[in-house]
Amino acid sequence: MKNTRREFLKLAAVSALGVGAGRLGFLGDAPAHAGALPTVANFEEGLKAKHWGMAIFSAKMTPELIEKCRTACHSEHNVPDIPGNKNIKWFWGASYEESFPTEHGHYLSEDVEHRQFPLLCNQCETPMCVKVCPTQATFQRPDGIVMMDFHRCIGCRYCMAGCPFGARSFNFQDPRPFIKHFNPQFPTRMRGVVEKCNFCAERLAVGKLPSCVEAAGGAIAFGDLADENSDVRKALREHFAIRRKPDAGTSPSVYYIL
Amino acid sequence: MYNAKYIIPGIIFFLALIFVPVAYNMGKNFEVKPELPKDQKDCIEDAQTMRDKHMQILNEWRNEAVRDGNRIYVNAKGQKYVKSLTNTCMSCHADKAKFCDRCHETVGVAPYCWDCHNLTPNQKTPIPLAAMSEAGGH
Numbered sequence: 441m442k443n444t445r446r447e448f449l450k451l452a453a454v455s456a457l458g459v460g461a462g463r464l465g466f467l468g469d470a471p472a473h474a475g476a477l478p479t480v481a482n483f484e485e486g487l488k489a490k491h492w493g494m495a496i497f498s499a500k501m502t503p504e505l506i507e508k509c510r511t512a513c514h515s516e517h518n519v520p521d522i523p524g525n526k527n528i529k530w531f532w533g534a535s536y537e538e539s540f541p542t543e544h545g546h547y548l549s550e551d552v553e554h555r556q557f558p559l560l561c562n563q564c565e566t567p568m569c570v571k572v573c574p575t576q577a578t579f580q581r582p583d584g585i586v587m588m589d590f591h592r593c594i595g596c597r598y599c600m601a602g603c604p605f606g607a608r609s610f611n612f613q614d615p616r617p618f619i620k621h622f623n624p625q626f627p628t629r630m631r632g633v634v635e636k637c638n639f640c641a642e643r644l645a646v647g648k649l650p651s652c653v654e655a656a657g658g659a660i661a662f663g664d665l666a667d668e669n670s671d672v673r674k675a676l677r678e679h680f681a682i683r684r685k686p687d688a689g690t691s692p693s694v695y696y697i698l
Numbered sequence: 699m700y701n702a703k704y705i706i707p708g709i710i711f712f713l714a715l716i717f718v719p720v721a722y723n724m725g726k727n728f729e730v731k732p733e734l735p736k737d738q739k740d741c742i743e744d745a746q747t748m749r750d751k752h753m754q755i756l757n758e759w760r761n762e763a764v765r766d767g768n769r770i771y772v773n774a775k776g777q778k779y780v781k782s783l784t785n786t787c788m789s790c791h792a793d794k795a796k797f798c799d800r801c802h803e804t805v806g807v808a809p810y811c812w813d814c815h816n817l818t819p820n821q822k823t824p825i826p827l828a829a830m831s832e833a834g835g836h
């Protein structure tokens with residue numbers, strides 16, 4: 441009797457372990473975030489443009505909305521949440537002075553002075569970061585998107601020095617432990633590479649608009665700058681817009697409607 | 699030749715030493731049995747092509763997908779697949795340890811794909827590198 445009880449307890453312990461391991465295991469458990477895998481048919485419907493661009497209705501951009509867009513972007517792309525000066529940012533908010541330092545906006549209207557502006561890589565037409573990258577890890581696609589090939593990045597950070605907008609971040613450490621909202625369908629990065637906004641090239645490829653554009657609910661117009669009927673050209677035709685640091689000569693593809 | 703009586707035996711000894719592993723493994727067949735997906739019969743190409751060329755194929759995929767934005771792969775039979783390590787390869791070969799690692803460990807290569815690419819599109823959390831760097835790193 442004693443023996444069988446021992447055996448039973450042992451068996452129970454082993455099966456409990458087994459069940460526990462099964463539950464702990466990440467395999468087989470559907471992640472909270474991810475949707476269905478994109479199919480070949482999705483990729484065949486990819487969006488195409490001659491030159492992608494963006495127009496931001498800055499007056500509609502409250503700090504809450506900027507935060508919403510930032511979360512959408514950062515969860516989509518596994519951007520880690522690292523506190524302090526090692527932080528990684530693809531989309532963030534800043535004051536007028538920080539966003540447009542060459543505009544010398546003295547005596548600004550109260551509204552503009554206190555406004556937060558959403559910032560991201562400007563996907564410049566003549567990007568300085570591409571010129572200085574020694575490995576061509578940063579390159580420009582024919583549709584204007586300034587992309588990073590993380591496989592080729594050697595972490596020299598020339599692009600960070602070259603970019604006049606501080607649009608790039610360096611991974612000082614393994615980012616994986618700092619990823620809060622994980623999207624298993626998008627890769628993470630490793631220590632020693634630079635990263636930045638990619639204009640959601642992976643979403644355009646399956647026919648979707650960028651995450652931040654979707655999250656902004658109309659406060660960001662996105663489309664083909666070469667097509668005069670596109671949303672972005674319509675927004676620019678009807679409103680006065682400025683670009684960041686025009687004298688840096690990089691010709692940003694992101695416009696700010698004041 | 700000066701010191702020939704030392705140098706020649708020395709060279710012979712050296713050659714013998716470096717050929718010991720070759721001689722030791724000569725004629726031996728090492729067998730690796732990776733676990734194949736149970737619910738799938740065919741890979742994107744036939745097994746021999748995959749065995750010989752999966753690294754070249756993956757290298758081409760990454761260049762074509764990232765640099766040219768060309769993300770659809772058409773195989774020898776004309777079937778189409780999405781070029782993606784995690785979302786295509788790893789969604790069938792869901793257990794890296796029982797598939798990829800068995801060969802990689804036997805032949806002593808430690809590819810660093812998984813430093814960034816996720817193990818499966820069903821993964822719940824990112825897996826930090828520490829666990830994997832013991833496998834050899836790069």
Ligand code: SF4
Pocket residue numbers: 560561562563564567568569570586602603604605606607608636690
């Ligand atoms: S904003 Fe900076 S990182 Fe982005 S394209 Fe322009 S120069 Fe390059």
Ligand code: SF4
Pocket residue numbers: 512513514517530531560561636637638639640650651652653
């Ligand atoms: S375009 Fe995409 S990658 Fe760039 S900031 Fe918006 S959501 Fe992020």
